[in-house]
Amino acid sequence: MVSKNNDDYMLNDVITDILLRLPVKSLVGLKCVCKYWSTLIRNSSFISKHFHHHSNIGHLGVQHYDYSTEKYNFALFRNETVTNSSVEYHNLGDFQMPTQPGILGTFHGIISLYDRNRIASWNPAIREFKVLRIPEPEVPDFSYIFSHFSGFGLDPKTNNNKVVRIWEYGEQNDGVEFDRVAAVYNLYADSWRLFEVNLPPINEVHDSLSNTYMNGFYYSMTYYHDILILAFDMDKEILGHIPGPPLPKYN
Structure with missing residues (x-):
């Protein structure tokens, strides 16, 4: 006889397999269904599996200067044609600035941005953007x-x-x-x-x-x-x- 715990594990595996096949726009809304789904979708292992799933396609990210706001911004193109009809502009919240931010790197769809005093983690797939609170290092007096x-x-x-x-x-x-x-x-x-x-x-x-x-x-x-x-x-x-x-x- 299969225990209830085993049933739960099997159900969770089925849920995970279904979520891996969904487009990112659907995942954004599904984070609000329950705490378990929200935690799962944010999990680094799930992000990696979703990023490499055969049902997902790559996107082209373009950093550019927005003359209307006089700030640097990012555009994400959903196909290889690089047309206006396939572009999504992303508001980077508090990280938007007149000076050009650098890119530390990108892995599994997560992009790390930085300027002299700030570092941010950006996941455009699920529209999460977070400025990291950099700790103040302790140094000796007069240093x-x-x-x-x-x-x-x-x-x-x-x-x-x-x-x-x-x-x-x-x-x-x-x-x-x-x-x-x-x-x-x-x-x-x-x-x-x-x-x-x-x-x-x-x-x-x-x-x-x-x-x-x-x-x-x-x-x-x-x-x-x-x-x-x-x-x-x-x-x-x-x-x-x-x-x-x-x-x-x-x-």
Whole structure:
């Protein structure tokens, strides 16, 4: 005899399979049906499965300047023709600004945006946009934060998106041997965790020109006497480093 608990599990599997086949517009409304459905649709594992389901097609995202509002905005085209009839404009709420926001990366349909002081998570499929509350790092007295950089990637073991943020500080901006403090944000848990940074003497870390995440690691470049590649492990939440190529003799 099948127990009630097993019946519940079977029913949940059927519900999940049905929801995976629905278009994103339907999912937006179904989040209001019950708490279970709302939690399921927001779950990182469900988002990943829905993103890769054969019934779903890709979209083209275009960042542009809106002269009517004098702010940068995004348009999402639903087919390859890039016509006005297939476009959806997205209001990015508090993140709309005159200065152009950068894109940290995009995984499983979730896009991470940033400017100098803000980071946001945007899921255009279910029309959820969230500005992350970046924690204030604690630094010693008479020290100043001179720079910071951020990275966005995917924890391959949990299918969960994460943001890493590293601040560089010191008593004077002499460009030599900054101290560092760091934190990692777990998108599904909606929480930050501070962690220790243990690196050899290096100069300022450079922001990546584009998303440099691959196979569970986010990479950034720095140098002091030689080029050094920083590698943040999205699973273990550890910042390591590997030697870079030989530094050219010229600037």
